[in-house]
Amino acid sequence: MRNSLKVAKWEIKRNLKNKTFLISLFVTPLLIVLFGLLGSLFGDDHSEKATVFVHDELGILTSMEAIVEQADLDLELQPTDINETDVEAELEESEDTAYMFVNETALTEGKIPVYTSNDFPNVGQLQILTQPIKSLQLQELGLTEEQMAAIAQNIDVQVQSLDDLQGDTVTEEQLAAGEDPLMKRVVPGIFAGIILLSIIFTGMMIFQSASQEKKDKIAEIILSSVTPNELMQGKIIGYFVLAMIQAAIILVFALGFALYKFNDFPLFEYLLQPQLLLFLLIAVLGYLLFASIFVGMGATMSDISTAGNFQGMIMMIPFISFFFIGPVLSDPTGALAKALTYIPFTSPTILLARLVRLDEWNWLEISISLLILVATIWLMMKLAGKIFKVGMLMYGKNATVGEIMKWLRT
Amino acid sequence: MNVLLSVEGLEKSFKDKKVLHGISFEVHSGEIMAILGPNGAGKSTTIRSIMGILMPDEGSVIFHNHKGKGIPRNKIGYLPEERGLYKDVRVMDILLYLAELKDYPLDKAKQRAMEYLKKLDLEGKEHVKMEELSKGMAQKVQFISSIIHEPELLILDEPFSGLDPVSQEVLKTEIRNLAKSGTAILLSSHQMNLVEEMCDRVFMIQRGHKVIYGTLEDVKKQYANFKCTIHGKNDISLLEKIPEVVRVEQTDDTSILYLTKDVEAPKWLKTLPDEIVINELTLDRVSLHEIFIDIATDKNLLKDSERQSLEEVGGTNA
Numbered sequence: 001m002r003n004s005l006k007v008a009k010w011e012i013k014r015n016l017k018n019k020t021f022l023i024s025l026f027v028t029p030l031l032i033v034l035f036g037l038l039g040s041l042f043g044d045d046h047s048e049k050a051t052v053f054v055h056d057e058l059g060i061l062t063s064m065e066a067i068v069e070q071a072d073l074d075l076e077l078q079p080t081d082i083n084e085t086d087v088e089a090e091l092e093e094s095e096d097t098a099y100m101f102v103n104e105t106a107l108t109e110g111k112i113p114v115y116t117s118n119d120f121p122n123v124g125q126l127q128i129l130t131q132p133i134k135s136l137q138l139q140e141l142g143l144t145e146e147q148m149a150a151i152a153q154n155i156d157v158q159v160q161s162l163d164d165l166q167g168d169t170v171t172e173e174q175l176a177a178g179e180d181p182l183m184k185r186v187v188p189g190i191f192a193g194i195i196l197l198s199i200i201f202t203g204m205m206i207f208q209s210a211s212q213e214k215k216d217k218i219a220e221i222i223l224s225s226v227t228p229n230e231l232m233q234g235k236i237i238g239y240f241v242l243a244m245i246q247a248a249i250i251l252v253f254a255l256g257f258a259l260y261k262f263n264d265f266p267l268f269e270y271l272l273q274p275q276l277l278l279f280l281l282i283a284v285l286g287y288l289l290f291a292s293i294f295v296g297m298g299a300t301m302s303d304i305s306t307a308g309n310f311q312g313m314i315m316m317i318p319f320i321s322f323f324f325i326g327p328v329l330s331d332p333t334g335a336l337a338k339a340l341t342y343i344p345f346t347s348p349t350i351l352l353a354r355l356v357r358l359d360e361w362n363w364l365e366i367s368i369s370l371l372i373l374v375a376t377i378w379l380m381m382k383l384a385g386k387i388f389k390v391g392m393l394m395y396g397k398n399a400t401v402g403e404i405m406k407w408l409r410t
Numbered sequence: 411m412n413v414l415l416s417v418e419g420l421e422k423s424f425k426d427k428k429v430l431h432g433i434s435f436e437v438h439s440g441e442i443m444a445i446l447g448p449n450g451a452g453k454s455t456t457i458r459s460i461m462g463i464l465m466p467d468e469g470s471v472i473f474h475n476h477k478g479k480g481i482p483r484n485k486i487g488y489l490p491e492e493r494g495l496y497k498d499v500r501v502m503d504i505l506l507y508l509a510e511l512k513d514y515p516l517d518k519a520k521q522r523a524m525e526y527l528k529k530l531d532l533e534g535k536e537h538v539k540m541e542e543l544s545k546g547m548a549q550k551v552q553f554i555s556s557i558i559h560e561p562e563l564l565i566l567d568e569p570f571s572g573l574d575p576v577s578q579e580v581l582k583t584e585i586r587n588l589a590k591s592g593t594a595i596l597l598s599s600h601q602m603n604l605v606e607e608m609c610d611r612v613f614m615i616q617r618g619h620k621v622i623y624g625t626l627e628d629v630k631k632q633y634a635n636f637k638c639t640i641h642g643k644n645d646i647s648l649l650e651k652i653p654e655v656v657r658v659e660q661t662d663d664t665s666i667l668y669l670t671k672d673v674e675a676p677k678w679l680k681t682l683p684d685e686i687v688i689n690e691l692t693l694d695r696v697s698l699h700e701i702f703i704d705i706a707t708d709k710n711l712l713k714d715s716e717r718q719s720l721e722e723v724g725g726t727n728a
Contacts, residue, residue, distance in 0.1 A: 003511065010507050018498060217494035221555065224461045224488040225511035393463065406425075 007234020029253035189356030192279030202243035210298025286348025296384030299391030487561030
């Protein structure tokens, strides 16, 4: 174990001094945040207010402004004396602008002429501005204040879902207080998911490291000091630490971004839940499984650029589960989701996704899945050790499937 | 001399092909022993078995009374034939890492690294990345990496390949110095002149079999016959009729006559016919290079009877 730790320490030190690794360490989270920001930059964000010029002959502009403020409309009202005939010329040179003519016709016929520029975004909100005219109409009919208030009141359809009846609906207050049970699973789930993805990607560097050591012909020198198993374990530990460093940096960026975007959201209260430990365990087990595959495969190749079909297919194994994420999330208790939970190569991702979606966890399913995963890790480490031992000393060519099988049988 | 390493009856097969057939030899403290053989003879497999990188099917490797996995690897230095170092790493970093893997104190390692970098004309290169060094310089760093931890046994597989003559001389001096200070050195090389110049004893392997084993002098005396070089225009058929001549090689006006074993050179000279034109004559024992070529190319050598006679050389000198 001492030698494994020496190898691990070396791999960490070597990579942390490597410019390419350092750049990717910070560029990856930056790219993630950048894509997040681009989404909001190019999304349908019409936070800028449109201007509505009101030609007010009825003296209701103040009431209309009150409605704009009350309903938090994206409109800015301004009085105007312009005539309807001049509107066209004005609009030709305007953006996000509307002209509204509130006059006797509007009161008697219930029709308000409105002229907008072509790109006017808030046509729907203009309808709300008609409320003061409605009040004026009611006044004309001689209704009392109380009658007018009753008529002016909206008639709402009050829908109650099963969750409402069972008291499961989360109010905004509960959400802000960190009491949403779904968020208590989703936030740690996303956190563990980022770690899992990060360690899978950084774990792929083990593969590169093993094949590079063969290419640079240093493997034999190292193996004269440590056993193949110690070298393999050292690489797995070393790249795990590097992956955690990468994950930590991604999370710092991601948390910073999340706090900036959702500043009222109690992120840490949702994150620091007991289930986070289980999610992290699943992520670490996933890493150990895939790392053993990567390190073994790396030893079968003379050069990373010469990866054959077989090696290429093996390298795809960790990503198979992502094809099933959609169906599993939409039906987390379905047969497919359950079956994939017991397949070790898909279980880390699928189990994580299911646990995030499910209100109640089936601990028997979780235990069986984890047991299968641990047993497979043990087996894969043994097999990877056999491949690594012979593969690292084979120079100049990629190992064939037949050769790998032969090494596994010895 | 102390026996530091003892290799006893190594057998190894890959798939169905047997590559080592009962290889046995010893290496003593303070000596330079050559392990020779043509490509594919089994040298690297023997060396890897000593290093514990490969496990032999039969036989044992004993180092300091330790066997197999119990052998302290940190007492052995190894420079493999297929070698290289991390390209993107600085010279001192890689040397310290390899010393650390051998459990050697880092402060001492740093001191020794500086000392050897200076000795091998690499002073000031400690912070240079390996990829910035020339091939020869990189090889010197690889050599330093194999001795940085003061090994008691140093195994060098083709240490001179790719080095210019000046660097070869520097390396030869260092290897000799290490032997003088008590380090046992097992040296594999195809450069027979260097082996002949440096080594005390020779072990030669051919197709996994031991074919020569003994001191250089005894091997040459017992295996290598005399050869007589005659400068002068002579008919080859006349030379072939001379008693005790086994083979004649002729180029232009020079003829080399290979004599039978056990011939007494002074007496034989008197038997040369008068009609032979002799402008100049030299009588030597054949070189190690010629012995090597003979063994490597002589397919019949591996016939049981001949192998037995060759092993007698080893037997008498071991």
